[in-house]
Amino acid sequence: MSALLSANSLTLRTPDHHVLLEDFTLSFGCEVTGVVGPNGAGKSTLLKALAGALTPVGGQVVRHGRIGWMEQSGPDATGDVASGLGVSEALARLSRILAGEGGEADFDHADWTLEARVEASLEQMGLSGLALTAPLSSLSGGQRARLALARAMLDAPDILMMDEPTNNLDAEGRDAVHQMMADWPGGLVIVSHDRALLERVDRIIALEGPGWSVFGGGWTEYVTQRDAARARAEAEHDRLEADARQIKRAAKEAQARLERRAQSGKRQRADGSNAKVLLDAMKARSESTAARLAGVRDKRVSDAEAKLEAASDQRHRGPRLNIRAQGADSPSGRTVLAFDAVSFSYGETALIDRLSFAITGGMRLALSGPNGAGKTTVLKLAQGLLTPRSGEIRRTTGRIARLDQTVSDLDPDLTVVEALRVRDPNLTINAAYAALAQFDLRNAQAEKRVGVLSGGERLRAGLAGVLGGEPPELILLDEPTNHLDIEAVEALEEALVAFDGALLAVSHDQAFLDAISLDQTLSLDRARF
Structure with missing residues (x-):
């Protein structure tokens, strides 16, 4: 070709x-x-x-x-x-x-x-x-x-x-x-x-x-090869790290033996048991041997450290994500969100027409449908940001957390830590830093203004706000993977699988929806072009 x-x-x-x-x-x-x-x-x-x-x-x-x-x-x-x-x-x-x-x-x-x-x-x-x-x-x-x-x-x-x-x-x-x-x-x-x-x-x-x-x-073959290569690199790093420790320990023990011999020579010189000429010759030979052996040891230690550093460069250096997702205590039969014949219009344009569904504790529901079908509107109605034209919406008294793909509720003029605490006043400063660290936003990154974050950093900050602090009873997810790299998406999937609260998700990422183990998918088939 x-x-x-x-x-x-x-x-x-x-x-x-x-x-x-x-x-x-x-x-x-x-x-x-x-x-x-x-x-x-x-x-x-x-x-x-x-x-x-x-x-x-x-x-x-x-x-x-x-x-x-x-x-x-x-x-x-x-x-x-x-x-x-x-x-x-x-x-x-x-x-x-x-x-x-x-x-x-x-x-x-x-x-x-x-x-x-x-x-x-x-x-x-x-x-x-x-x-x-x-x-x-x-x-x-x-x-x-x-x-x-x-x-x-x-x-x-x-x-x-x-x-x-x-x-x-x-x-x-x-x-x-x-x-x-x-x-x-x-x-x-x-x-x-x-x-x-x-x-x-x-x-x-x-x-x-x-x-x-x-x-x-393609992707499946890549993941297999990638994970195998990372496992080999990690094993090689561990082996070289053990070698380096052993070489340093042996060098330290050898140095200690030479120091003991030197102390013995000093004692012999002090008690006069041997002739000064002999002692001087022994001292010179000992110092020469010590210098030569020290050079050999130093080179072995240096070589071991160089190999370890090279192996460290081959290890995976992606985001250090450690996501924990705990849901509020909500019995499986308890209703956390219910729509009863809910309708909504933008002006004269009817978008949602007599929509009914219910989500109970721990349930996972996805909304599907083409662009313009009203999926994001349903999430805003669920959170109370919009008022239905008719029908009734019943919500849990527990926390409902929402994350949209642009993280629009984080003030761009505040630092990330400040924005999280404004979003959730019950979040302590230490808890805010801890939540951000789970998403690899540490130290200086946590002190950045929200407005200068990249799309991926901004979404990770939003996820920290959703999953940190008071455990939510229901999480509303609006295209949460759009600006995350794949490994961050995989870490989020693991966290949501472990999350024991309820989920209402909108996503065109079918792999993501498959990974979070949905109970049901509700289709909104209205297309508006």
């Missing part, structure tokens, strides 16, 4: 000169490559360097084909759908020709297949019937993400860079991305934490800055 793109000894750094990636060398052809790694490891930076959007500190990228780029958020919400697809000028050219106003340049550059291809790409992305004159500001985030996919299909680059393409998509949108991956004739390089998507790639690049590794196969 000929390479469409080659990276040769790339070095990438942040603006403050932190090294993200060193000596990255790899070729890309017509295969699907997934890129994974913790937040801040440089995944998006690598994509931009490969696409030519930024210049690496060292090394070079050689491109043999056209490179495309797709942002995870889709086009900016300015202009109309045609501009979002990048076809405004080409469509205007066709319009001039059909109106009898086209010039020679219009005929030379006319693309008579464009309208049919636009229609087909919109249909494939689930946007059939979307008017090309519709303003982008009228589209949901999921629709704009689908529009970005449709544009990529129209542009048809030889190799396409995709940054979290499924982040804002519902199940149908994700299926469309999966089908696009299967049908794509060129190469794809995809940054993603969507495990269902990663199952469909041909290989995975794992970034653990500044190092990197390549694993063949």
Whole structure:
């Protein structure tokens, strides 16, 4: 397979000169490559360097084909759908020709297949019937993400860079991305934490800055190889650590023996039992031997420490998450949330119509449905942030904690510790620090302002607020995995499996929903586009 793109000894750094990636060398052809790694490891930076959007500190990228780029958020919400697809000028050219106003340049550059291809790409992305004159500001985030996919299909680059393409998509949108991956004739390089998507790639690049590794196969194969490699690295580290302790202990014992001999020589010199010439010769020989042996010991200790340090560099250095999730005491038959024929409207638009369900202690319920079906609205109604038009909502008197994907209830002007304590006044400062530490937000990170946190850090802070302090009786989860890296998601899943309270979850991440052992899924099948 000929390479469409080659990276040769790339070095990438942040603006403050932190090294993200060193000596990255790899070729890309017509295969699907997934890129994974913790937040801040440089995944998006690598994509931009490969696409030519930024210049690496060292090394070079050689491109043999056209490179495309797709942002995870889709086009900016300015202009109309045609501009979002990048076809405004080409469509205007066709319009001039059909109106009898086209010039020679219009005929030379006319693309008579464009309208049919636009229609087909919109249909494939689930946007059939979307008017090309519709303003982008009228589209949901999921629709704009689908529009970005449709544009990529129209542009048809030889190799396409995709940054979290499924982040804002519902199940149908994700299926469309999966089908696009299967049908794509060129190469794809995809940054993603969507495990269902990663199952469909041909290989995975794992970034653990500044190092990197390549694993063949999809997500399941990667996890098997990753865990085996980590186990080997951990075992080698433990072996070398034991060797280093033994070598240091032996060196210390040898030094003690030499010191005892030196003390014996001093005593012989003091009592005059041997001639001074003999004692001087013995002292010189002893000191020479001691110096030689000390040099050998020091080298052995130094070599052992160097090997141990190298082995430490090979160990996993991901987020140190230690999540504990305790629920409030709630009997399994006790109702913690109930909707009785609840209806809700935004203005004249009816969104929720006579919805009824009940959640009892320890129950796990997920809401499913396409974007715009009202899932987030149900969560806001459950928390009391919205008032129903009709019907009744009954809630537990215990704590209900909610986490949305943007963590909107953390004040961006406060430090993380302060924001958590404002959110939960009963949380002591020590408890706030302890809760943040469970999510690898320690010391200086806990003192950062919320407004400067990355998306992943912000969500981890929100999770600390939900799972720290007074145990909740019910947790409302609104796309909690959207900005977490995969290992943080896995740690969250483990915590929620151990959580003995009730859950009401909204998520398009099916792997996440499968992992938290749902009791029931409630479908809201209203689609609003």
